Amino acid sequence: MSATVTLVYTINATGQRTPTQLAALMDSVNVPIPPDALTLLAVSVTSDISAASGTQAVRTIVLDAASAAFLEQFPNDQESPFAGLLTDAIASYVNAPVIETYPAYAP
Amino acid sequence: MLDALRQHRSRQRVSSRGFDPLLQGLGYPGDPSADMLAAGLRVPYAPTGSTGGETPHVVQRYLFQLCSIGIGDGLWLTSLGQLSILGSEQKTGTDPATAPVFPNVIEQTSSAFRFADCHPIRWGVRRVRKPRTLWSGRNVLSTNSFAWRWSDSPALIFETAAFPAGDLDWKGTPDNYLTLTDYTAPGGGGVFPGEAVGDFGCFDSLEFPWNNPDRKAMDPVWVRPGGRLVFYALVDQSNPSTRAVQQVPAMFPLPPTGMPENAFITDWTSTIQFAVGGWMQVEGRKRDGGPL
Numbered sequence: 001m002s003a004t005v006t007l008v009y010t011i012n013a014t015g016q017r018t019p020t021q022l023a024a025l026m027d028s029v030n031v032p033i034p035p036d037a038l039t040l041l042a043v044s045v046t047s048d049i050s051a052a053s054g055t056q057a058v059r060t061i062v063l064d065a066a067s068a069a070f071l072e073q074f075p076n077d078q079e080s081p082f083a084g085l086l087t088d089a090i091a092s093y094v095n096a097p098v099i100e101t102y103p104a105y106a107p
Numbered sequence: 108m109l110d111a112l113r114q115h116r117s118r119q120r121v122s123s124r125g126f127d128p129l130l131q132g133l134g135y136p137g138d139p140s141a142d143m144l145a146a147g148l149r150v151p152y153a154p155t156g157s158t159g160g161e162t163p164h165v166v167q168r169y170l171f172q173l174c175s176i177g178i179g180d181g182l183w184l185t186s187l188g189q190l191s192i193l194g195s196e197q198k199t200g201t202d203p204a205t206a207p208v209f210p211n212v213i214e215q216t217s218s219a220f221r222f223a224d225c226h227p228i229r230w231g232v233r234r235v236r237k238p239r240t241l242w243s244g245r246n247v248l249s250t251n252s253f254a255w256r257w258s259d260s261p262a263l264i265f266e267t268a269a270f271p272a273g274d275l276d277w278k279g280t281p282d283n284y285l286t287l288t289d290y291t292a293p294g295g296g297g298v299f300p301g302e303a304v305g306d307f308g309c310f311d312s313l314e315f316p317w318n319n320p321d322r323k324a325m326d327p328v329w330v331r332p333g334g335r336l337v338f339y340a341l342v343d344q345s346n347p348s349t350r351a352v353q354q355v356p357a358m359f360p361l362p363p364t365g366m367p368e369n370a371f372i373t374d375w376t377s378t379i380q381f382a383v384g385g386w387m388q389v390e391g392r393k394r395d396g397g398p399l
Contacts, residue, residue: 011131011282012128012274012282012283013131013203013208014128014129014131014196014208014283014285015128015129015130015131015132015133015207015208016129016132016133016207016208017131017132017133017207018204018205018206018207019203019204019205020204020205021132022131022132025132025136030136052204054203054204055203083277087276092137092139093136093137094131094132094136095130095131095132095133095134095136095138095141095142095143096131096132096143097128097131097143097250097251097282097283098276098282099273099274099275099276099282100276100277101276101277102277
């Protein structure tokens with residue numbers, strides 16, 4: 001059985017930093033997912049990609065949420081635990097407002 | 108006696124400082140001292156200007172609370188400053204992924220300048236009773252320097268607004284307010300809240316240019332106790348695609364464009380109202396001049 005949670009963070013490039021530069025600033029090296037969060041939520045990272053798209057920089061994280069421990073903790077709502085996970089961290093590191101898409105759970 | 112009065116004077120100056128998306132990403136990454144604030148408040152892109160032949164994108168003028176201060180037991184308004192910046196955000200290349208944006212701006216210095224399709228900026232110093240039960244955080248559209256009905260800090264205030272879906276996060280909050288597609292001002296639009304302060308309740312000229320210290324002097328105006336003193340601006344936004352273009356005679360022997368603002372617009376035709384700002388200087392002393 002597989003299940004994933006997808007997190008999407010977007011920055012509209014409006015200044016000196018280009019979408020390519022912003023994508024590099026907001027990537028997994030500069031703004032990593034806290035390992036403790038992964039442990040506590042019982043999920044693992046399937047993919048974590050930052051890329052420029054038009055005038056935007058987009059970071060897309062796919063988490064493996066198929067573990068029994070995860071479903072045991074969150075039997076009814078598998079999305080809200082991830083809301084806002086990296087929004088402030090990216091915004092403060094990059095110094096730019098971040099548009100967060102609501103986490104999407106796909107069982 | 109004079110020395111005693113001077114000792115009891117408290118002089119304060121408040122000014123506009125607002126969110127500017129052009130500052131995003133500047134500074135060393137992670138620097139906690141980096142912010143996105145600059146002098147003045149940015150004006151949204153959506154045009155309000157109209158020559159009558161077309162419907163503007165936004166019908167009402169943008170209502171800015173440039174700066175404000177609590178009046179307390181009364182105070183004297185001793186000086187004002189006005190800031191109007193024209194300009195545009197220039198893409199410096201054709202590939203959006205690698206093209207930075209250049210802020211191409213000029214400060215307005217000509218009192219007579221206005222865009223062909225816009226009213227001049229309307230300014231107003233008002234004594235306002237702050238709404239008691241409202242605060243901007245209650246509206247999901249409120250974001251940096253963009254507040255619903257009232258703000259204690261400099262902001263564009265709104266009654267209703269709309270944004271492209273792509274600029275909203277899952278809560279419905281925009282990343283910045285410049286991209287709004289619809290806007291109405293509190294109070295029905297087109298009017299300043301509160302009561303006029305002296306002769307400065309509503310005026311349309313650049314009487315107190317930000318960059319000209321010789322033109323900031325004024326007779327101090329007494330502001331009676333209670334409420335807040337607010338410097339407002341009602342601002343039109345120009346539409347570069349529909350406004351009239353200046354015609355320059357080919358034989359004109361002198362620098363042909365007159366005002367520097369018009370010369371700037373002739374060179375950079377996408378110029379719009381970029382930002383607006385204001386400051387107030389007040390002194391805390393009694394109406395008769397004595398210390399509070």
